[in-house]
Amino acid sequence: MRLVGIxxxxxxxxxxxxxxxxxxxxxxxxxxxxFATRVAMATSLAAIGLIALEGVIFYGAHGDLxxxxxxxxxxxxxxxxxxGTAVQQRLANRTLSLAFAVLLVGVAIRLxx
Amino acid sequence: xxxxxxxxxxxxxAIAVVIxxxxxxxxxxxxxxxxxxxxxxxxxxxxxxxxxxxxxxxxxxxxxxxxxxxxxxxxxxxxWKPSLVLGIAGIAGILAxxxxxxxxxxxxxxxxxxxxxxxxxxQLVWRARKRA
Numbered sequence: 001m002r003l004v005g006i007x008x009x010x011x012x013x014x015x016x017x018x019x020x021x022x023x024x025x026x027x028x029x030x031x032x033x034x035f036a037t038r039v040a041m042a043t044s045l046a047a048i049g050l051i052a053l054e055g056v057i058f059y060g061a062h063g064d065l066x067x068x069x070x071x072x073x074x075x076x077x078x079x080x081x082x083x084g085t086a087v088q089q090r091l092a093n094r095t096l097s098l099a100f101a102v103l104l105v106g107v108a109i110r111l112x113x
Numbered sequence: 114x115x116x117x118x119x120x121x122x123x124x125x126x127a128i129a130v131v132i133x134x135x136x137x138x139x140x141x142x143x144x145x146x147x148x149x150x151x152x153x154x155x156x157x158x159x160x161x162x163x164x165x166x167x168x169x170x171x172x173x174x175x176x177x178x179x180x181x182x183x184x185x186x187x188x189x190x191x192x193w194k195p196s197l198v199l200g201i202a203g204i205a206g207i208l209a210x211x212x213x214x215x216x217x218x219x220x221x222x223x224x225x226x227x228x229x230x231x232x233x234x235x236q237l238v239w240r241a242r243k244r245a
Binding site for chain 1: 144235
């Protein structure tokens with residue numbers, strides 16, 4: 001099943017490079033599984049929830065979690081997610097794909113330098 | 114723990130809150146977790162060591178994507194069954210990637226992954242242009 005392969009790839013690259021699974025999941029859902037851009041991005045969020053939870057359990061067992069700092073970032077980020085998803089509904093799939101491509105290039109540049 | 118908290122100034126916390134908000138907007142907009150921004154803020158602004166930062170980033174991703182997925186559910190865009198398959202398959206990928214990360218030179222892998230992202234970006238642009 002294609003989705004199993006995509007999940008494997010997302011976990012693999014996520015753990016290998018410390019990037020979120022989303023940057024791998026979104027383009028694969030669009031290109032390999034044939035999802036519309038907006039649906040791919042929404043489904044990716046739900047999948048990342050599970051993957052992050054698995055990571056938290058793994059790192060939590062190692063005692064690496066810092067809850068205070070996580071709250072300082074996570075609470076404003078949750079508010080930001082409300083804004084981001086609302087804005088997303090107003091944008092065309094094509095616009096979202098192109099903007100996501102710009103994000104990928106940005107991350108790629110960060111990996112090179 | 115106490116010393117780490119005391120070493121952080123109000124300014125650093127303000128920076129973290131602002132970038133946290135920006136990371137959340139990006140996460141909601143593009144369906145990513147926000148870890149790309151979380152990790153550097155945790156290390157540079159809040160002074161966490163790399164392993165602690167990566168772990169804490171995952172913890173900060175949880176409320177971000179929970180709220181994001183909830184909003185997207187309201188908009189009717191989430192396909193839950195595929196997301197469940199992705200999330201469960203991810204476990205094996207995380208283990209494989211984690212072990213490989215320990216055994217191979219990181220600089221080479223980073224460049225390979227960067228090249229892969231550039232190819233992916235090119236493919237997305239090509240598809241979007243074709244559809245128009």
